Amino acid sequence: MAEPALPTPRGEVSEAVIDALAADRPVPSTVDRALDPYGEDLQLALYCLYELHYRGFAGVDAEREWDLALLTLRRELEEIFLGAVRAECPAGADVDAEIEGLLDEPPDAWGVSHHLRRHGELWQLREYVVHRSLYHLKEADPQAFVIPRLEGAAKAGVVTVEHDEYGAGDPRRVHAQLFADLMQALDLCADYGHHLDAVPAPVLAEVNFMSFAGLHRRWRGALVGQFAVVELTSSPGSDRLAKALRRLGVDAEFYDEHVEADAVHEQLVRRDVIAPLVAAEPALAADVVFGMRASTMLGDRFGEFLLDRWAAGRSSLRTPLPDAPLAVHR
Numbered sequence: 385m386a387e388p389a390l391p392t393p394r395g396e397v398s399e400a401v402i403d404a405l406a407a408d409r410p411v412p413s414t415v416d417r418a419l420d421p422y423g424e425d426l427q428l429a430l431y432c433l434y435e436l437h438y439r440g441f442a443g444v445d446a447e448r449e450w451d452l453a454l455l456t457l458r459r460e461l462e463e464i465f466l467g468a469v470r471a472e473c474p475a476g477a478d479v480d481a482e483i484e485g486l487l488d489e490p491p492d493a494w495g496v497s498h499h500l501r502r503h504g505e506l507w508q509l510r511e512y513v514v515h516r517s518l519y520h521l522k523e524a525d526p527q528a529f530v531i532p533r534l535e536g537a538a539k540a541g542v543v544t545v546e547h548d549e550y551g552a553g554d555p556r557r558v559h560a561q562l563f564a565d566l567m568q569a570l571d572l573c574a575d576y577g578h579h580l581d582a583v584p585a586p587v588l589a590e591v592n593f594m595s596f597a598g599l600h601r602r603w604r605g606a607l608v609g610q611f612a613v614v615e616l617t618s619s620p621g622s623d624r625l626a627k628a629l630r631r632l633g634v635d636a637e638f639y640d641e642h643v644e645a646d647a648v649h650e651q652l653v654r655r656d657v658i659a660p661l662v663a664a665e666p667a668l669a670a671d672v673v674f675g676m677r678a679s680t681m682l683g684d685r686f687g688e689f690l691l692d693r694w695a696a697g698r699s700s701l702r703t704p705l706p707d708a709p710l711a712v713h714r
Contacts, residue, residue: 385439386442386575386576387439387440387441387442387444387577388435388439388441388442388575388576388577388578388580389441389442389577390402390405390406390432390441390442390443390444391428391432391580391581392581393425393428394424394425394428395423395424395425395426395428395429396425397412397415397419397425397426397429397461398424398425398426398428398429398432400412400429400457401429401432401433401454401457402432404453404454405432405441405444405448406443406444408445410453411453411454411457412457413453413456413457414460415457415460415461415464417464419461419464421464421465421467421468421469422465422468422585422586422589422685423585424584424585426461426464426465427465427585427588427589427592428585428588429457429461430458430461430462430465430588430592430596431518431580431588431591431592433454433457433458433461434458434592434595434596434599435577436448436449436454437449437595437599438522438525439522439576439577441577462596465589465592465593465596466596469593469678469681469682470674470678472681473674473677473678473681474677475670475673475674476670476673476674476677477669477670477673478669478673479658479662479669479672479673482672482673482676482677483612483616483654483658483676486612486613486616486617486676486680487616487617487650489617489620495621495687495691496512496686496687496690496691497620497621497622497624497625497628498624499691499694500512500624500625500628501624501625501627501628501631504628504632506632506707507705507707507708507709508694508708509570509628509629509632509634510570510571510572510705510707510708511690511699511700511701511705511708512690513563513566513567513570513572514572514579514582514583514701514705515583515587515686515690515700515701516563516587517563517567517572517574517578517579517583518577518579518580518583518587518588518591519590519591519594520559520560520563520638521560521563521564521574521576521577522560522576523549523559523560523563524546524549524550524559524560526591526594526595526597526598526607527542527546527549527594527598527607527610527611528546528598529598529599529607530542530597530598530604530607530608530611531543531546533601533604534604534608534661535664536660536664537656537660537664538608538656538657538658538660538661538664540656541652541653541655541656541657541660542608542611542657544652544656545611545615545649545652545653545657548648548649557641559638559641559642562637562638562641563638565635565637565638566629566634566635566637566638569634569635570634572705581702581703582701582702582703583701583702584689584700584701584702586682586685586686586689587686589682589685589686590679590682590683590686593610593678593679593682594607594610597610597675603671603675604668604671605661605665605668605669605670605671605672605674605675606671606672606674606675606678607675608657608658608661608668608672608675609671609672609673609674609675609676609677609678609679610675610676610678610679611653611657611675612653612654612657612658612672612675612676613675613676613679613680613683614679615649615650615652615653616650616653616654618642618649619642619643619647619650622639622640622642622643623639623643625639626639626640626643658672697709
């Protein structure tokens with residue numbers, strides 16, 4: 385299994401983390417609490433620390449996954465990030481009401497998938513796929529961490545959905561492989577982690593929240609909430625993205641698969657995951673709602689970031705693709 389290269393640092397903290405991984409150097413025992421929780425430096429540092437629990441990096445000893453100094457630093461960065469996310473997400477515990485709100489898309493709703501469906505250019509679609517590659521090339525992996533932290537019906541429900549995500553036994557149908565196929569059809573490198581240097585903080589924050597909630601048993605309810613948002617809201621957006629791809633002459637198998645599969649997963653997550661989980665552990669209802677709200681908020685930040693850059697005729701990537709405007713996100 386090929387491991388990605390370490391990325392280029394984006395500040396003092398990410399530089400310390402990357403240097404520590406590359407040359408086994410010490411990391412700071414503490415960080416400035418005023419560090420921007422959504423900034424490039426913190427988000428890249430967190431992403432690199434989380435990646436040690438996935439495929440790691442080329443040349444980095446696999447034992448570093450449990451390096452106490454790295455874990456201590458990760459905890460400090462998580463507290464800064466989590467504090468900011470919680471401050472933006474009001475508390476609540478009405479899971480059913482939250483689900484109904486997610487299912488009710490206003491007729492005047494507008495987001496990245498709407499833009500790409502109606503007006504998107506090929507260079508914008510390619511950029512969007514690059515952004516999403518940080519998650520989709522390991523699709524369902526962050527959510528898999530929650531499986532041993534559940535029991536009974538909720539565990540069975542998550543495994544049922546994950547079974548589909550991993551191709552129902554057919555490696556050619558694994559969703560990460562279908563996304564890699566899409567990238568190749570768009571003439572993009574589909575190597576795992578290849579585009580990390582090009583992807584900005586709003587994208588990293590979405591993936592980092594999944595990893596955070598998946599790796600902490602304390603936050604298993606939030607991971608289920610995040611999982612629910614993906615499955616409950618995916619079908620309409622995937623349908624728009626499939627139509628955008630076909631409009632631009634690109635095969636849409638990846639998003640066609642999600643239109644069909646996630647329509648089924650919506651029911652499974654509601655009936656077979658959330659309902660039995662909250663029934664068995666009512667105290668987790670507030671965490672489930674938090675996971676839903678946090679996932680939605682971070683997704684909205686990402687969407688606004690993309691649309692703002694595109695509206696200005698600018699690339700949304702730190703390093704633009706050859707067919708994109710030359711203005712670089714700083």
